[in-house]
Amino acid sequence: MSIINIDENKERMFISREDEATRRILDMIEEQTRNIGEALHELYQCLLEYERKKEDFRKRLERIRESREEVLRIKRDLYNYIARTTPGLEIREDWIRLTGKIVQVADYLEGIAYRLERLEEKGWGIPFSLLEPLREFVGSVIEAYDAFRRAVFALRYNLNQVLEFCKEVSDSEKKADLAYRETDLLTLEELNKPHVHIIRLIIEFLENIADLFEDASDDVMMIALHRFT
Numbered sequence: 437m438s439i440i441n442i443d444e445n446k447e448r449m450f451i452s453r454e455d456e457a458t459r460r461i462l463d464m465i466e467e468q469t470r471n472i473g474e475a476l477h478e479l480y481q482c483l484l485e486y487e488r489k490k491e492d493f494r495k496r497l498e499r500i501r502e503s504r505e506e507v508l509r510i511k512r513d514l515y516n517y518i519a520r521t522t523p524g525l526e527i528r529e530d531w532i533r534l535t536g537k538i539v540q541v542a543d544y545l546e547g548i549a550y551r552l553e554r555l556e557e558k559g560w561g562i563p564f565s566l567l568e569p570l571r572e573f574v575g576s577v578i579e580a581y582d583a584f585r586r587a588v589f590a591l592r593y594n595l596n597q598v599l600e601f602c603k604e605v606s607d608s609e610k611k612a613d614l615a616y617r618e619t620d621l622l623t624l625e626e627l628n629k630p631h632v633h634i635i636r637l638i639i640e641f642l643e644n645i646a647d648l649f650e651d652a653s654d655d656v657m658m659i660a661l662h663r664f665t
Contacts, residue, residue, distance in 0.1 A: 457517075457521055458663070460517060460521075461514060461517065461518070461531055462591060462592060464510050464513060464514045464517070464535075465514070465531070465534060465535060465538070465588060466588060466589060467510055468507050468510045468511070468535060468538045468539075469538060469584070469585050469588050469589075470585075471503045471506050471507050471510075471542070472503065472507060472538060472541045472542050472545065472581070473581055473582075473585055474499075474503055475499070475500045475503040475504070475542065475545045476545065476574070476577065476578050476581055476645075477578065478496040478497075478499050478500050478503075479496070479500060479545065479548060479549070479574055480571070480574045480575065480578060481496055482496045482497065482552065483562075483567065483570060483571040483574060484571065486561075486562065486567060487561070490556075493556070494553070494556075497549040497552060497553050498549075500545050500546060500548070500549040501546050501549055501550075503542060503545070504542040504543065504545065504546040507538060507539055507542040508539060508542070510535075511535050511536075511538075511539050514531070514535050515532070515535075518531065518532070527658070527659055527662050530655055530658050530659050530662070531659070533655050534652055534655040534656065534659070537648050537651055537652040537655065538652065540644075540648055541645050541648050541649070541652075544641040544642075544644055544645050544648075545641075545645070547637075547641055548638050548641050548642070551634050551637060551638050552638070554634060555631055555634055555635075558631065560629075560630070560631035560634075561631070562631075562635060563626065563629075563632070565622065565626070566619070566622055566623065566626075566632075566635060569615075569618060569619045569622055570619060570635070570638070570639065572615060573612070573615040573616060573618075573619050573639060573642055574642060576608065576611045576612040576614075576615045576646070577612050577642050577645055577646050577649075579608040579611065579612070580605055580608035580609050580611075580612055580646050580649040580650070581649060582608075583601050583602075583604035583605040583607075583608050583649075583653075584601075584605050584649040584652060584653055584656075586601040586604070587601035587602050587604075587605060587653055587656045587657075588656060590660075591656065591659060591660055591663065594664060595660050595661065595663075595664035595665065598656060598657060598660035598664075599657065599660070601653075602653040602654070602656060602657050605649055605650055605653040606650055606653070608646075608649075609646045609647065609649060609650040612642075612643070612646035613643070613646065616639060616642065616643040616646070619639050620636070620639055623635055623636045623639065
């Protein structure tokens, strides 16, 4: 009987450590997710206030770049934590894939910020005919982000919520895909202007971000299935 009790205690201690590791990892993933959300909203505000608040425009671009540095810092902390604390964590590869995709989103946002800054430095700006479609495109990407964020935060609660929000990510990505095609076709009409090539890169980065949210939501589903089933 005493041997069984010892084994049960060991099992409870293992489960407790595993739960604590999951909570700590979720803290970091959620913090990363908040950072890219703030960067996306800064980008939207850049376009919303475009040509009206130039000084704020530059500050917002700088905050987008700073958010990437914070996302990278958290990724390093997460990798170190997994390596030091959770050698037996069964789904460590899923967590690593998920944080890697969040970092990719931050990379694309930084790339967009640099390209918007270059448009201003050259005095080219964004043509009025493209500004509103581009703003709407960013809004559709934010919809995909919001569903992804809810899916990530639902990992603390239950499987059904995670699955529901992941479906919303997929639905939002489809809307973003339509917005991408419309904006892309509009840029094709003005390809004789050099700055439009930069804008085309920006919308490609936005499309990649929307795709990453859908891909990352698959990782969230895998983690949720492991946790709750």
